[in-house]
Amino acid sequence: MKKIILTLLLLSPLVVSAGELSQQEAAALVFNKWYMGQLLKDKSPLTDYKTLGEYVTSDTIKALKELNSGDSNDKDMPDADMFIKAQDYDNDWKEISVISSDFDAACTNVYIAFGKNKNHVVADCMVQNAGKWKVRSVTLIK
Numbered sequence: 001m002k003k004i005i006l007t008l009l010l011l012s013p014l015v016v017s018a019g020e021l022s023q024q025e026a027a028a029l030v031f032n033k034w035y036m037g038q039l040l041k042d043k044s045p046l047t048d049y050k051t052l053g054e055y056v057t058s059d060t061i062k063a064l065k066e067l068n069s070g071d072s073n074d075k076d077m078p079d080a081d082m083f084i085k086a087q088d089y090d091n092d093w094k095e096i097s098v099i100s101s102d103f104d105a106a107c108t109n110v111y112i113a114f115g116k117n118k119n120h121v122v123a124d125c126m127v128q129n130a131g132k133w134k135v136r137s138v139t140l141i142k
Contacts, residue, residue, distance in 0.1 A: 031055035085140035
């Protein structure tokens with residue numbers, strides 16, 4: 001009996017650590033929760049460049065500012081929000097979770113699911129920028 005208890009005590013930290021998020025995953029999750037929270041409050045996080053700077057790379061913010069400057073009739077504007085990759089959203093999208101992540105030569109892709117049923121999934125391309133993990137770009141998965 002003592003051996004079983006000792007074995008369980010030794011293995012329990014492994015179970016706990018397996019459930020923890022990597023730095024990239026945690027950064028993506030915090031960003032998406034903030035971003036959706038703003039949308040659900042009818043705020044416009046795409047123009048809150050100061051707060052976006054905490055979560056999004058400086059190059060991406062520069063491109064976003066350029067896209068938002070001037071007359072939108074003169075530019076080819078995206079049909080969907082650049083961070084949630086959708087034109088609209090459901091109230092249950094406040095439930096956000098990390099499904100998985102993988103690494104490639106360009107970035108760490110963190111797969112984020114929105115909603116109770118996880119029917120909407122994006123991949124946040126996370127890179128180091130100014131010493132923090134930040135979103136470079138987002139791709140719609142489903």
